[in-house]
Amino acid sequence: QHTRHYHKLDEKAASEYMKNVPVLAEKLGGSPDDWEIQEVGDGNMNYVYIVEGPRGSLVLKQALPYVRCVGESWAMTLERAYFEAKALRKEFELAPEYVPEVYYFDHPMAIIAMRYLEPPHIILRKGLIAGTVYPRLAEHISDFMSKTLFHTSLLALDTHRHKEASAQSYANVEMCRLSEQVIFTEPYMEAANNRWTSPQLDPDVRALREDIELKVEVAELKARFCERTQALLHGDLHTGSVMVTETSTKVIDPEFSFYGPMAFDVGAFVANMFLAFFSQDGHAGMQGARDDYKKWILQTVSDVWSLFAAKFKGEWDKSWDSPGDAYLPAVYNTPAARTLSEMRFIEDVFVDMLGFAACKMIRRIVGIAHVEDMDSIADADKRAACERKALTCAKVIMKQRRKFSSITQVIDLVRHQ
Amino acid sequence: QHTRHYHKLDEKAASEYMKNVPVLAEKLGGSPDDWEIQEVGDGNMNYVYIVEGPRGSLVLKQALPYVRCVGESWAMTLERAYFEAKALRKEFELAPEYVPEVYYFDHPMAIIAMRYLEPPHIILRKGLIAGTVYPRLAEHISDFMSKTLFHTSLLALDTHRHKEASAQSYANVEMCRLSEQVIFTEPYMEAANNRWTSPQLDPDVRALREDIELKVEVAELKARFCERTQALLHGDLHTGSVMVTETSTKVIDPEFSFYGPMAFDVGAFVANMFLAFFSQDGHAGMQGARDDYKKWILQTVSDVWSLFAAKFKGEWDKSWDSPGDAYLPAVYNTPAARTLSEMRFIEDVFVDMLGFAACKMIRRIVGIAHVEDMDSIADADKRAACERKALTCAKVIMKQRRKFSSITQVIDLVRHQ
Ligand SMILES: Nc1ncnc2c1ncn2[C@@H]1O[C@H](COP(=O)(O)OP(=O)(O)O)[C@@H](O)[C@H]1O
Ligand SMILES: Nc1ncnc2c1ncn2[C@@H]1O[C@H](COP(=O)(O)OP(=O)(O)O)[C@@H](O)[C@H]1O
Ligand SMILES: [Mg+2]
Ligand SMILES: [Mg+2]
Ligand SMILES: [Mg+2]
Ligand SMILES: [Mg+2]
Ligand SMILES: [Mg+2]
Numbered sequence: 001q002h003t004r005h006y007h008k009l010d011e012k013a014a015s016e017y018m019k020n021v022p023v024l025a026e027k028l029g030g031s032p033d034d035w036e037i038q039e040v041g042d043g044n045m046n047y048v049y050i051v052e053g054p055r056g057s058l059v060l061k062q063a064l065p066y067v068r069c070v071g072e073s074w075a076m077t078l079e080r081a082y083f084e085a086k087a088l089r090k091e092f093e094l095a096p097e098y099v100p101e102v103y104y105f106d107h108p109m110a111i112i113a114m115r116y117l118e119p120p121h122i123i124l125r126k127g128l129i130a131g132t133v134y135p136r137l138a139e140h141i142s143d144f145m146s147k148t149l150f151h152t153s154l155l156a157l158d159t160h161r162h163k164e165a166s167a168q169s170y171a172n173v174e175m176c177r178l179s180e181q182v183i184f185t186e187p188y189m190e191a192a193n194n195r196w197t198s199p200q201l202d203p204d205v206r207a208l209r210e211d212i213e214l215k216v217e218v219a220e221l222k223a224r225f226c227e228r229t230q231a232l233l234h235g236d237l238h239t240g241s242v243m244v245t246e247t248s249t250k251v252i253d254p255e256f257s258f259y260g261p262m263a264f265d266v267g268a269f270v271a272n273m274f275l276a277f278f279s280q281d282g283h284a285g286m287q288g289a290r291d292d293y294k295k296w297i298l299q300t301v302s303d304v305w306s307l308f309a310a311k312f313k314g315e316w317d318k319s320w321d322s323p324g325d326a327y328l329p330a331v332y333n334t335p336a337a338r339t340l341s342e343m344r345f346i347e348d349v350f351v352d353m354l355g356f357a358a359c360k361m362i363r364r365i366v367g368i369a370h371v372e373d374m375d376s377i378a379d380a381d382k383r384a385a386c387e388r389k390a391l392t393c394a395k396v397i398m399k400q401r402r403k404f405s406s407i408t409q410v411i412d413l414v415r416h417q
Numbered sequence: 418q419h420t421r422h423y424h425k426l427d428e429k430a431a432s433e434y435m436k437n438v439p440v441l442a443e444k445l446g447g448s449p450d451d452w453e454i455q456e457v458g459d460g461n462m463n464y465v466y467i468v469e470g471p472r473g474s475l476v477l478k479q480a481l482p483y484v485r486c487v488g489e490s491w492a493m494t495l496e497r498a499y500f501e502a503k504a505l506r507k508e509f510e511l512a513p514e515y516v517p518e519v520y521y522f523d524h525p526m527a528i529i530a531m532r533y534l535e536p537p538h539i540i541l542r543k544g545l546i547a548g549t550v551y552p553r554l555a556e557h558i559s560d561f562m563s564k565t566l567f568h569t570s571l572l573a574l575d576t577h578r579h580k581e582a583s584a585q586s587y588a589n590v591e592m593c594r595l596s597e598q599v600i601f602t603e604p605y606m607e608a609a610n611n612r613w614t615s616p617q618l619d620p621d622v623r624a625l626r627e628d629i630e631l632k633v634e635v636a637e638l639k640a641r642f643c644e645r646t647q648a649l650l651h652g653d654l655h656t657g658s659v660m661v662t663e664t665s666t667k668v669i670d671p672e673f674s675f676y677g678p679m680a681f682d683v684g685a686f687v688a689n690m691f692l693a694f695f696s697q698d699g700h701a702g703m704q705g706a707r708d709d710y711k712k713w714i715l716q717t718v719s720d721v722w723s724l725f726a727a728k729f730k731g732e733w734d735k736s737w738d739s740p741g742d743a744y745l746p747a748v749y750n751t752p753a754a755r756t757l758s759e760m761r762f763i764e765d766v767f768v769d770m771l772g773f774a775a776c777k778m779i780r781r782i783v784g785i786a787h788v789e790d791m792d793s794i795a796d797a798d799k800r801a802a803c804e805r806k807a808l809t810c811a812k813v814i815m816k817q818r819r820k821f822s823s824i825t826q827v828i829d830l831v832r833h834q
Contacts, residue, residue, distance in 0.1 A: 154640065154643055154644070159590060159593065159594045159597060159643065160590055160594070162643070163587045163590045163593070163643075164587070164590070166587070167584045167585075167587035167588075168584075170580045170581070170583070170584035171584075173576060173577055173580045173581070176576065176580065177576045177577070177742075180576060180742065185745055185747075185748060188748045189745070189747040189748045190747070191747075209748075212751075212753050212754045212757055213757070215748055215749065215754060216754070216757050216758050216761055219743065219744055219749070219758060220761065220765075222743065223571065223647075223743060226571055226576065226579070226580075226742075226743070227571070227645050227646050227647050228644050228645055228646075229644050229645075229646060230640075230644050325594075325597065325643075326636065326639065326640060326643070327636055328602055328606070330602075330606040330607070330608075331602060331605045331606045331626075331632055332632065332636070334629075336629050337629045337632060337633070340629055340630070340633050341633050341636060344633055344637065348637075
């Protein structure tokens with residue numbers, strides 16, 4: 001199957017395709033006539049088919065050689081499917097509870113077949129907009145992040161394996177470049193892609209572009225993003241890349257995966273939770289209706305960070321005899337040295353996490369890709385008010401990020417914005 | 418020529434070899450009988466032949482598949498010659514005044530033919546031990562560093578070229594691993610390779626291994642060394658990798674070259690100048706005889722840093738329209754933003770430079786490879802006194818490195834140690 005040339009599938013062609021891939025045909029059972037196929041891709045980039053057969057179901061995801069929501073004018077490498085499949089498999093190896101299993105990958109066709117995350121799984125962002133509480137979310141996502149980030153870093157790998165893995169991930173450069181552009185650059189300049197709630201936020205956007213202190217901080221974070229090959233990142237870990245039920249949490253869509261700074265993944269998730277928080281007033285039927293929910297969101301962010309830090313240290317504590325080349329046991333394996341090493345490491349992730357979170361909040365308000373949490377607030381004044389709070393808060397987080405001594409202080413800032 | 422298998426040359430075989438490489442035979446002129454060949458490799462790793470013919474001269478450097486000074490028991494990849502040749506060529510492209518031209522490279526034979534740096538060129542370290550002043554040194558070496566580091570970074574390159582170059586350099590992983598081991602790890606543990614002036618420094622070595630604060634700082638720098646693909650480094654820029662005359666400065670031997678943090682190269686040079694400084698009292702025929710020379714060394718370090726900072730900014734100022742993806746003009750090209758960007762960037766290099774310099778000083782006193790500056794002090798008590806000052810100073814530099822506000826403060830510390 002791997003010598004086929006790329007062509008874009010529709011429902012009918014997808015059916016034909018799966019008929020010829022034994023592992024898929026067998027999983028579905030019956031014959032192509034029995035298969036229900038539905039395109040559900042709500043993302044900006046790719047086609048996603050849900051396929052159900054008499055015996056089983058699956059999801060078929062195919063990349064397009066351009067950005068779906070823009071059209072053929074914005075070309076986009078098909079290679080991202082390769083990196084997505086590779087990351088899904090590595091994440092599944094490290095944290096199987098939180099990742100759909102990959103059944104099949106076709107490189108030239110840019111097709112991934114994976115487990116269908118059946119209802120009631122929904123995209124976390126939609127659950128947050130609906131005001132649904134997910135009691136296991138913090139525990140699960142922190143578990144996913146700590147395991148995938150720790151075990152792909154030099155804390156767990158030797159130099160050979162770590163350098164080789166990061167050198168291989170470089171080839172996802174197109175996607176890295178896209179992130180650089182839309183996260184770290186365009187929000188701070190005039191760019192055709194940018195949009196914002198106008199005219200309400202016009203002065204805010206102007207102030208952002210003139211905020212030199214902020215822009216220089218952003219440049220430092222961009223350099224870390226481009227240069228720090230610390231661990232295998234998901235690369236796009238917002239609340240639209242997580243599917244949830246009350247008891248299950250699954251991370252999908254790592255097509256931006258590459259070796260980068262751990263804090264980028266953690267910051268992406270936190271940023272989108274904060275955006276969800278700031279959007280709640282726009283969704284509350286009446287004043288105060290979402291107050292308990294807002295508390296839950298902030299508690300969840302607090303838990304995500306605390307649990308991430310604790311679980312990451314937990315992985316580390318279990319790994320002092322691992323081949324990880326960063327902190328060799330002969331030098332660091334005493335109680336005091338371990339404690340200080342772990343504390344400093346986590347503090348470093350914390351500060352960068354806040355910086356990346358701030359970048360991610362800002363770009364979702366003034367850049368190309370917004371979040372449904374805000375966009376679904378129909379009243380522009382109401383929306384602008386929510387967005388302004390988020391933007392103001394992000395700027396403070398960015399500039400003060402080295403001064404917070406705990407996540408609680410950050411949460412307090414967000415709560416009282 | 419590129420299909421030959423590796424075999425180690427001696428003088429006679431080298432002559433035969435060059436006879437069969439037209440570009441080399443022509444450069445030398447005459448016939449093999451007319452060629453004078455002399456092995457001069459004083460390094461730990463490779464064979465270096467100086468070859469003089471009727472028409473011209475050259476240096477032939479061949480790597481061995483093991484560490485020369487240890488023997489076949491310590492295997493070492495021949496691939497380092499490839500990275501050395503590649504780095505020499507890139508450096509020659511960017512800063513031709515300071516790099517010997519490569520005439521010829523034979524990959525399977527791990528042979529580099531390059532310009533012979535004729536007398537009175539000598540290894541800088543030997544000049545420093547002899548107490549010779551090099552009035553152009555600071556200007557030259559800062560020029561070399563600013564040009565090579567700036568133009569291989571994301572300040573000058575676009576993301577595609579930068580990521581590709583750094584991914585390719587990953588394959589010099591054997592040499593990176595060696596640096597990790599001997600610079601960042603073994604000095605802080607019991608290791609068969611370590612040696613120091615004993616018993617004089619025994620308590621100092623013990624204290625070093627118990628200095629948790631210091632070791633955790635070292636771990637952070639090691640992480641930067643392993644993970645930060647900022648620019649193409651020389652990778653071994655000590656005073657034994659620089660050849661000088663009163664008017665000329667040439668950098669040789671970049672076999673450790675890889676994409677790493679800029680500060681590592683600058684720190685390597687500074688560290689070795691500080692070691693030269695601290696060794697002077699061991700070389701002074703009588704008390705105070707080297708006082709002027711010590712002043713010159715410190716002035717040179719001060720100039721190296723100030724000129725590096727100024728020249729680096731100079732390259733940057735000329736490059737605001739370059740394809741460098743780090744600071745796009747549309748975001749940063751205003752006088753105030755440029756000034757703040759450059760200032761912050763240089764401050765960041767400064768702090769890491771001090772950290773790497775401290776690591777390099779420490780490892781040369783208690784690790785596997787010492788410096789002739791100290792080793793040539795025959796009196797062990799005298800030598801230990803010099804080494805202790807250097808070691809003590811390095812520890813302070815490491816721990817205080819975020820607090821110095823200028824190179825002058827660092828120099829004052831060194832002077833009054
Ligand atoms: N394994 C899956 N199970 C169920 N639904 C999925 C699965 N993968 C994707 N989807 C649905 O398809 C949508 C788009 O998938 P995603 O991988 O995020 O594509 P894109 O890269 O285009 O954003 C998701 O928001 C989700 O609704
Ligand atoms: N191009 C050159 N011209 C003159 N002498 C050289 C040249 N290259 C090397 N040498 C001499 O050979 C010695 C070892 O060379 P070097 O490249 O440092 O080898 P190694 O990698 O073994 O340290 C140098 O210290 C210097 O004395
Ligand atoms: Mg998606
Ligand atoms: Mg996607
Ligand atoms: Mg370990
Ligand atoms: Mg050498
Ligand atoms: Mg060498």
